[in-house]
Amino acid sequence: MLPGKNGYFGEFGGKFIPETLFFALSELETIYYKVIKSKKFKNEFNYYLTHYVGRPTPLYYAGRLTEKLQGARIFLKREDLCHTGAHKINNTLGQILLAKEMGKKRIIAETGAGQHGVAVATAASLFDLKCEIYMGSEDIKRQRLNVFRMNLLGAKVISVETGTKTLKDAINEAIRDWVTNVETTHYLLGSTVGPHPYPMIVRDFQSVIGRETKKQAVKAIGRLPDYLVACVGGGSNSLGMFYPFYKEKVKFIGVEAAGESISSGRHAAPLCAGKVGILHGAKSYVLQDEDGQISSTHSVSAGLDYPGVGPEHSFYKKTKRAQYTAINDREALKAFCMLSQIEGIIPALESAHALAYVIKMAKKWGKNKNVVICLSGRGDKDMEEVAKIF
Numbered sequence: 001m002l003p004g005k006n007g008y009f010g011e012f013g014g015k016f017i018p019e020t021l022f023f024a025l026s027e028l029e030t031i032y033y034k035v036i037k038s039k040k041f042k043n044e045f046n047y048y049l050t051h052y053v054g055r056p057t058p059l060y061y062a063g064r065l066t067e068k069l070q071g072a073r074i075f076l077k078r079e080d081l082c083h084t085g086a087h088k089i090n091n092t093l094g095q096i097l098l099a100k101e102m103g104k105k106r107i108i109a110e111t112g113a114g115q116h117g118v119a120v121a122t123a124a125s126l127f128d129l130k131c132e133i134y135m136g137s138e139d140i141k142r143q144r145l146n147v148f149r150m151n152l153l154g155a156k157v158i159s160v161e162t163g164t165k166t167l168k169d170a171i172n173e174a175i176r177d178w179v180t181n182v183e184t185t186h187y188l189l190g191s192t193v194g195p196h197p198y199p200m201i202v203r204d205f206q207s208v209i210g211r212e213t214k215k216q217a218v219k220a221i222g223r224l225p226d227y228l229v230a231c232v233g234g235g236s237n238s239l240g241m242f243y244p245f246y247k248e249k250v251k252f253i254g255v256e257a258a259g260e261s262i263s264s265g266r267h268a269a270p271l272c273a274g275k276v277g278i279l280h281g282a283k284s285y286v287l288q289d290e291d292g293q294i295s296s297t298h299s300v301s302a303g304l305d306y307p308g309v310g311p312e313h314s315f316y317k318k319t320k321r322a323q324y325t326a327i328n329d330r331e332a333l334k335a336f337c338m339l340s341q342i343e344g345i346i347p348a349l350e351s352a353h354a355l356a357y358v359i360k361m362a363k364k365w366g367k368n369k370n371v372v373i374c375l376s377g378r379g380d381k382d383m384e385e386v387a388k389i390f
Contacts, residue, residue: 016283034101049208054082061073072361075372077375081378086118110189111139121155124153134173166297228245230354230374234310238374240374253323256268256327257327262326271313274288288307300349336352354376
């Protein structure tokens with residue numbers, strides 16, 4: 001299922017952008033459709049996924065956690081074992097190869113939790129490209145280790161002091177930069193958000209997660225799983241997991257950040273509590289006030305602290321292909337600790353939201369069900385923030 005004409009998933013998506021960017025997006029779309037049919041490109045991309053990223057990542061049966069919860073059998077798709085510590089590197093390498101095809105010498109990106117920024121800095125270093133990364137000053141405080149990693153890898157991290165000083169504002173500044181330097185620069189967007197063709201491209205590069213999971217589940221379980229569960233910020237890890245199963249009879253559950261609580265208004269759950277609007281070049285569900293102004297968000301997880309979501313997720317919600325729910329900070333932290341202590345795996349706070357929902361539901365689903373959680377990243381980056389909270 002590709003997006004339809006002009007990049008729409010049903011009523012969601014599109015290109016709501018300054019005229020300056022139409023050429024850049026058209027160039028990107030043309031190159032993308034060309035290279036995905038190219039055997040040379042596929043071979044190069046797969047080479048780096050295998051020998052640099054470390055794919056395929058394991059599908060791990062969390063036996064002790066399953067035993068403790070006395071319910072559904074729980075499997076973890078171990079994206080935390082990718083080089084750089086998260087799924088972000090899959091899309092990053094794909095887009096870096098696209099940038100090379102277009103002859104771009106400079107890469108810019110946005111980052112919230114810092115994992116996308118680290119992945120971009122890593123790939124830019126590998127291919128000797130100039131790299132600048134926009135990051136909200138609040139996220140810089142929360143993710144100091146990742147800022148150091150980006151600098152060590154040769155990237156320049158630009159602190160964003162406007163707005164809420166988080167991911168939304170980092171994207172705003174990256175887009176402003178791109179408008180000014182469009183001829184020499186590729187904007188390496190990290191999630192399934194933004195104007196067409198970005199949601200499609202990021203989803204396709206991340207779909208390696210779901211394709212691997214399909215094969216691994218059949219081998220481990222003897223059939224496809226009953227549930228796929230993943231956290232949803234912009235939506236890259238979850239769509240990477242869900243998309244290859246779109247036509248299968250497998251239930252999709254996306255877990256957003258309820259922050260302090262949905263009722264408090266201090267959350268980041270546009271699919272659960274937002275309205276249809278325009279953000280960062282696409283039509284989707286957005287957190288906004290009655291005047292259409294973008295609302296402030298809150299989550300303990302920097303990577304989920306975003307007021308919008310990708311248009312394909314909005315389409316899944318509207319068509320009821322996926323179910324969306326939200327987990328609050330306290331529940332995510334509890335799940336973070338539980339997996340660490342029972343399985344010896346420290347998850348990213350983003351992934352802990354998906355894990356927390358499964359912890360709540362496992363017994364209700366029953367022992368004859370199988371659930372796969374996309375463990376989108378490891379928790380090293382979150383240790384300082386979690387230590388402060390505790």
